Amino acid sequence: MEDFLRHASKTLPDKSPKIATMPTKRFDTTTESGLRAIVARRDELEPRSVIAERLKARKIANTKTSIVFGFDENEWQTDAQFRQKNILRAEKRDITAEKKKMHDMKMHLKFHTNISFGGEGEPIDYTQDSKMADPTGHIHEYTGVLNKQVEKFIKKSSLYFGNDMPIYKSSAHAGMESGVRGENNNDFQQTQEETAKLKKDLRACHYSLGDDKIEYTTDHQRGYKAYTTKEMESVRGSLAQEVKADLRKCHFELGHDEVLWETDLMRTQRVSGAAATEGRDPAKDREHAKQLKSALQKTSFIIGDNEEYF
Numbered sequence: 001m002e003d004f005l006r007h008a009s010k011t012l013p014d015k016s017p018k019i020a021t022m023p024t025k026r027f028d029t030t031t032e033s034g035l036r037a038i039v040a041r042r043d044e045l046e047p048r049s050v051i052a053e054r055l056k057a058r059k060i061a062n063t064k065t066s067i068v069f070g071f072d073e074n075e076w077q078t079d080a081q082f083r084q085k086n087i088l089r090a091e092k093r094d095i096t097a098e099k100k101k102m103h104d105m106k107m108h109l110k111f112h113t114n115i116s117f118g119g120e121g122e123p124i125d126y127t128q129d130s131k132m133a134d135p136t137g138h139i140h141e142y143t144g145v146l147n148k149q150v151e152k153f154i155k156k157s158s159l160y161f162g163n164d165m166p167i168y169k170s171s172a173h174a175g176m177e178s179g180v181r182g183e184n185n186n187d188f189q190q191t192q193e194e195t196a197k198l199k200k201d202l203r204a205c206h207y208s209l210g211d212d213k214i215e216y217t218t219d220h221q222r223g224y225k226a227y228t229t230k231e232m233e234s235v236r237g238s239l240a241q242e243v244k245a246d247l248r249k250c251h252f253e254l255g256h257d258e259v260l261w262e263t264d265l266m267r268t269q270r271v272s273g274a275a276a277t278e279g280r281d282p283a284k285d286r287e288h289a290k291q292l293k294s295a296l297q298k299t300s301f302i303i304g305d306n307e308e309y310f
Contacts, residue, residue, distance in 0.1 A: 025308045 134140070
């Protein structure tokens with residue numbers, strides 16, 4: 001009775017020895033373990049309000065158009081303000097010292113400037129390179145000689161303004177002379193119409209966006225040649241007629257084993273005859289049969305070998 005109360009009631013002390021047992025997973029289901037994993041990761045998700053606020057901000061940012069013309073800070077000041085600030089920040093100048101410095105530089109440039117195109121004490125040689133002696137002695141072998149007539153022509157100065165005889169007459173003078181001689185056949189009405197047409201054309205607005213012919217084609221057609229049907233069929237791969245005919249046939253292979261024309265009775269008699277000739281041990285046969293019978297009379301159930309699910 002005491003043992004029953006000890007196990008049934010929580011108020012009586014438990015004096016039975018405690019045996020350490022491994023926590024079992026026998027009654028865990030797939031649904032329970034899945035829900036437990038979801039609940040364990042519940043803190044990883046953000047609140048719905050935070051997610052909705054972030055999506056709203058992203059949507060507003062995607063619908064905006066931002067145009068940036070630079071990142072330099074604008075300096076809103078005039079040139080007069082800039083010069084006045086520089087004047088205020090400028091240090092006090094010593095006018096007397098600056099004038100003395102400029103006078104010293106001027107006197108130095110005036111009396112102490114030396115210009116030399118050679119070594120000290122060497123005389124200047126004004127000989128041209130073309131008149132200097134050949135240091136190699138072979139330049140005359142590569143020097144061309146001009147024809148005397150061409151050389152004389154090059155040395156001359158030729159000015160050519162044409163050979164037509166000038167006519168010192170004005171356009172009005174020439175027109176009056178042609179009218180007097182009856183050679184003036186001008187059509188004044190046609191001239192007036194051409195003048196009006198030219199004046200109208202000059203007052204009009206002309207726009208020319210190009211006179212190239214529009215080619216309605218694609219880059220693929222322009223880059224690759226358009227082959228004809230005959231050219232495509234000529235390079236298309238084809239099978240030989242023998243191979244094509246063989247592929248269209250039906251092939252059946254029912255095996256390559258040799259047919260054994262033997263009945264079960266013939267096979268049984270042949271095996272019995274071989275066993276009789278070999279000589280089996282009846283005692284071993286009886287022992288083997290007893291072991292098989294003992295194994296068949298046992299009942300064995302193996303549900304699993306994982307200790308966590310016992």
